[in-house]
Amino acid sequence: MNTPRNITIHQPSRLEVGANTVTQVGDWVGNKRALVITTSPVANHVSRLGLKGPFTTFEDTPPEPNELALRTILDLAESIKPEVIIGLGGGSVMDLAKLAAVLWNKNQTLEEVVGLNKVHQKLSTLIQIPTTAGTGSESGIRALVTNSQTSAKMAVESEHMRADIAILDPTLTYSVPSTVTAATGVDAMAHCVEAFTNIRAHNMIDDYARMGMKLIGQYLKRAVANGEDTEAREGMMLASYYGGICLGPVNTAAGHALAYPLSTQLHLPHGLANAIIFPHVLAFNADAKPEKTAEILAALGLPQSHDPSNVLQAAYAFCIDLGIEMKISKHGANTEVLLQYAEEAYNIKRLMNNNPKEMSIKDILAIYKAAF
Structure with missing residues (x-):
């Protein structure tokens, strides 16, 4: 037995598991404004979401997320004021989606929220959809961003970055090499x-x-x-x-x-x-x-x-x-x-x-x- 201690486990409010569950996203989002954060190799899956309202897609997520990519996403999000943010991709995408969902109004900077429980509020509903099976970022409340100047990892952890919906659809990983x-x-x-x-x-x-x-x-x-x-x-x-x-x-x-x-x-x-x-x-x-x-x-x-x-x-x-x-x-x-x-x-x-x-x-x- 391990030494007993108190722990807290955060998980998505709703978890959908199974083939083709991704096609239900449009019904959950409805006509709300959405920002889809993804990468070009999997951007073709955006059409499978069935989004019915206005949405904007950001495809330029780098393999290792840094503050420059986050800044670009926050500028985009500030301009469209998304009611829903969707992370469709691997851990980099989902980490940036978490941060975008709590920072796009720019009342707080990335530097101000690095650490534990420093985020003030969630600004958008967050839907996380992994397209790989590795990081598990969809299940947690932590995001990592690399400082482009020093290469240091900046870790942000907050219950406000918990996914409202996470979708584990194995068909999204078919094309992964x-x-x-x-x-x-x-x-x-x-x-x-x-x-x-x-x-x-x-x-x-x-x-x-x-x-x-x-x-x-x-x-x-x-x-x-x-x-x-x-x-x-x-x-x-x-x-x-x-x-x-x-x-x-x-x-x-x-x-x-x-x-x-x-x-x-x-x-x-x-x-x-x-x-x-x-x-x-x-x-x-x-x-x-x-x-x-x-x-x-x-x-x-x-x-x-x-x-x-x-x-x-x-x-x-x-x-x-x-x-x-x-x-x-x-x-x-x-x-x-x-x-x-x-x-x-x-x-x-x-x-x-x-x-x-x-x-x-x-x-x-x-x-x-x-x-x-």
């Missing part, structure tokens, strides 16, 4: 695992993590092998959602801290960065959380072991079998910058302090070298 499906799936796994092994772990959140890990072990390979396997795609969307719940009262730990420099410096997608780091941090923490590590491996259908080298070998092979390129040297990194990455990761204390085992800069550098 297998490599992206694999990486985002491992990212969802990392959310569950890092919360599960966290020093702030909670018994209730542990059970959400277990459900997510079991679904990933059951369905991720199937979703990678056949993008239109509706059962597998829905299973992965549920796993991602459960991982998102884990982020709220517990959050991630060293794995995500080590992944962030790969996103900010190498510009790797968030899911891929976390997939690359996942086996290494799982192995590093194995002797600190041996029983839970065994559960994690069992959920993935891997041989159970408490030995870090065996854990690394098994988890690394799992990712390789999914088709993920696990060497950061193949993604543009060079050995000269690894120490810089290690120092950056080490200083993300809001996550590093959650890790079940203390990790020094030397430890982090060793992981980056092993991943090189």
Whole structure:
């Protein structure tokens, strides 16, 4: 049992799960003014929403959201005063949709709301529609934005950013490439695992993590092998959602801290960065959380072991079998910058302090070298 403590879990007011549920959005929105925040690769799905009233679509969301993109969206939203904001896309889209829904009147700036519970009010109804299965952003109340000058992550958390409606429609993920499906799936796994092994772990959140890990072990390979396997795609969307719940009262730990420099410096997608780091941090923490590590491996259908080298070998092979390129040297990194990455990761204390085992800069550098 984990040490008892008080927690609060925020979830969407309404959750719709199933194939083609996205087509109901127009009925819920009615004739209200809407702003749809999305990205060009999935903008074709806007037509499936069935919007009946006036709406504006923003498609220029960057892979890693920054304050410049948010500023552009807020200017657009201020001009149209949307009654409804719809986030249709991955975690970047949904995080920007959360912030737009509470900031577009510009009574507060982004800098004023960074932190916990600093947002004054929600300005628009918020509908979140993920088109990938990885971040679980639709389930929670936290948004991350990268500072374009410093590459630092700015985290905003507020109950006012809770989705009024979240839709998990597996048909929206049919077209996601297998490599992206694999990486985002491992990212969802990392959310569950890092919360599960966290020093702030909670018994209730542990059970959400277990459900997510079991679904990933059951369905991720199937979703990678056949993008239109509706059962597998829905299973992965549920796993991602459960991982998102884990982020709220517990959050991630060293794995995500080590992944962030790969996103900010190498510009790797968030899911891929976390997939690359996942086996290494799982192995590093194995002797600190041996029983839970065994559960994690069992959920993935891997041989159970408490030995870090065996854990690394098994988890690394799992990712390789999914088709993920696990060497950061193949993604543009060079050995000269690894120490810089290690120092950056080490200083993300809001996550590093959650890790079940203390990790020094030397430890982090060793992981980056092993991943090189």
